[in-house]
Amino acid sequence: MITLDINGKTHELDIADDMPLLYALRNQVGLNGAKYGCGLGQCGACTVLVNDKPVFSCLTPCGALAGKSVRTVESLGSVDQPGPLQKAFIDEQAAQCGYCIAGMIVRAQALLEANPHPDDETIRRHMAPNLCRCGTHVRIFAAIKSVVAQGGKV
Structure with missing residues (x-):
């Protein structure tokens, strides 16, 4: 057990x-x-x-x-009440196939909990271990940046 x-x-x-x-x-x-x-x-x-x-x-x-x-x-949230990152990913249309998105959101959550105001390079470096085969990294980055712009509260 x-x-x-x-x-x-x-x-x-x-x-x-x-x-x-x-x-x-x-x-x-x-x-x-x-x-x-x-x-x-x-x-x-x-x-x-x-x-x-x-x-x-x-x-x-x-x-x-x-x-x-x-x-x-x-x-981190639900369909009815998505968390800040989940909502930002929806708003920025960061998912194409959606397969990587849960992992991306979780990794971004860890970053923003530790550092609510990361700079662009910190975001890129932190998110680098997670891959998106569809190539929506630009939208994923935009979603994270939109949460940072709103104060980084996750």
Whole structure:
């Protein structure tokens, strides 16, 4: 049994210590925001926050998460009440296929929680580990900048 704190709720899961967090989130807990992209930590589609830091959930074994807090895109807002970054991504039409967007939003959330007023280079550097195959990086950047322009409150 592994106990995971996910989005503020405790989950007791009968899983192996080496199960990637991504599989536990999707298959055990029913949170499908984080996506399986490459399985190698090279695309960022599976990005979640662990103790407020972005991590690739496809590479993170559940056994390494004892006493740590996991947050997924589902914790940042809902369809009816999107969070500031989610709303900005919608307003800027930052999604084309949408596959990378949850990971992008989660990574941006980590940045703005740590630094509500990053400069352009800081945003680019922070977002670099996450890839968008559709090429909407310009709109993703614009969405993040629009939240920064509104005070960076996420």
